[in-house]
Amino acid sequence: MANKMRNCPECGKIFIDTGAGMCNDCLRKEEQYEVVVCSYLRDNPGSTIKQIYENTGVKEKTIMRMLRAGRFVGKGEINYPCERCGKMIKEGRYCNKCAQELKADIKKIKDTMNQRKQAKENQGKGSIKSRGMYLK
Ligand SMILES: [Zn+2]
Ligand SMILES: [Zn+2]
Known part of the structure; x- marks a missing residue:
């Protein structure tokens, strides 16, 4: 490494x-923050990030970073905005609606890519065939 x-x-x-992503001082601070936020969440389940910030100063x-790292899983509910539309959600990165739309978008992109790939392959076959015809 x-x-x-x-x-x-x-x-x-x-x-x-060394893979932690921040210096030792900040890492130690973040561990303290985590304890503070977790205990706040235990007493106030379903809090928003803004409420946590206002009450703990974190x-x-x-x-958000701790949330993404999954530090609060099973430690109390937390409400935070969907990364796409800002709707309050409790898990994942996107709300259900956005997750579905994103899935549909990805499928569309994949379909388009497959179509292009197929078209290219057909084209390739076509040229080989025509070349073969020329050779005859
Ligand atoms: Zn630092
Ligand atoms: Zn959303």
């Missing part, structure tokens, strides 16, 4: 990244 020097995204200090950005 290659350790590399980089700037801590939280405090800007240069540190050696930055929304930090809460």
Whole structure:
């Protein structure tokens, strides 16, 4: 594993990244934040990130990062906005509607890609055939 020097995204200090993504100081702070947020969530299930921030002082950005890392799974409900439309959700990255729309979008893109691939393959066959005809 290659350790590399980089700037801590939280405090800007240069540190050696061993995969944690931030310096030791910030990592320790984040662990404390996690305890604070988790205990707040236990007492106030279904809180929004904004409410957590207002009551614990933990930055929304930090809460979102912990959320994405799955730190709050099973530790209490948290409401946060869908990354696509901003609707409040409790799990995943998108609300049901957006998740479905995204799935449909991906399918559409895949279909288009398959169609193009097929068209290309047919074209290839066609040219081989015509070349074969020329050779005769
Ligand atoms: Zn730091
Ligand atoms: Zn959405």
